[in-house]
Amino acid sequence: MARKNNNLASAKRAQADEFYTRLEEIDSELRHYRTHFSGKTVLCNCDDPRRSNFYRYFVRNFRELGLKRLITTCYRNTEPNLFTNGSDTHGLKLVYDGGDDSNPDFDQIADTVQPLRGDGSFDSAECRALLEEADIVVTNPPFSRFRDFVALLMKYKKKFLIIGNQNAITYKEIFPLIKENKLWSGISMNGSNRWFEVPEDYEVRPNAAGYKEKDGHRFLFVNGVRWFTNMEHSKRNLPLDLYRTYNAEAYPHYDNYDAIECSKVAEIPMDYDGIMGVPITFIDKYCPEQFEIVGASESEGKGFSMGLWHEASRVSQPLVNGQKKYKRLFIRRIK
């Protein structure tokens, strides 16, 4: 029974990872990084070239971006296609060095797709060798493997632009990278939910909220998604315009943290020099020349608050007059 439940749970997790990024989303973000790509090899390592819009975007913009090479790899080739009957567990690889970009769809590229020896997992030896060759990784990886995915990019010291869930901000593996300015948020998806395409066999009730069908395609509204990157962009160093001034009533001190509560990023006081607790969406506005991120609430990980927490309270969420607040980042103005 336990085994059955485990199988069900992993099938659900696998289905939850199966949603595809629309070309418009890719274009809206990528346009801010055009200067980064000249002479570079790009790797999309969670992308089936037969359906990935990351692949399409880079083929179509290959010349304009001045790319050297595009490598796309895909995990487990389980769709019936030219090579298999759908039972194959090998991954696929496609290398594009420029040329005919008039039709980057499958019929054009079928003879250039090669089966991989292994399953094409981004962390397999074969795919790590391709990662080594690449300069920049751009993809929407499986959310269930986001931590491992980022750890691998860090290990190989790669530039990246990837999509993840905003909750990743406080993962214990990710938050230290944000704090140390090794990873930050992109530009175009901030503070919002987005439509992604889902495969034909995606289990969803036809009238479910956040689901729609259009032109024979199926779409799901995915909550709290973000671009995460370590590439500079024009918004990163723009200081937030602050207009509020501090007063103790509007910005109460927490019962159990040495900091004041500021429940809206737009209302961060411009004249407070101490530590402030702010919603995690602060990272969308984070300018490292204006603020330092000191820590996060202990609800996200033990020791995350860097000593701001009063452990004797035994409550890890920040409290104001006994009322629990949602997870917070702690920041301090740089004078």
Ligand SMILES: C[S@@+](CC[C@H](N)C(=O)[O-])C[C@H]1O[C@@H](n2cnc3c(N)ncnc32)[C@H](O)[C@@H]1O
């Ligand atoms: C969120 S979807 C995005 C797909 C594609 N990158 C896009 O944006 O359209 C994540 C994809 O990663 C694939 N995947 C799951 N585990 C993987 C692994 N270990 N290595 C590489 N890809 C994986 C899933 O099959 C899924 O297609």
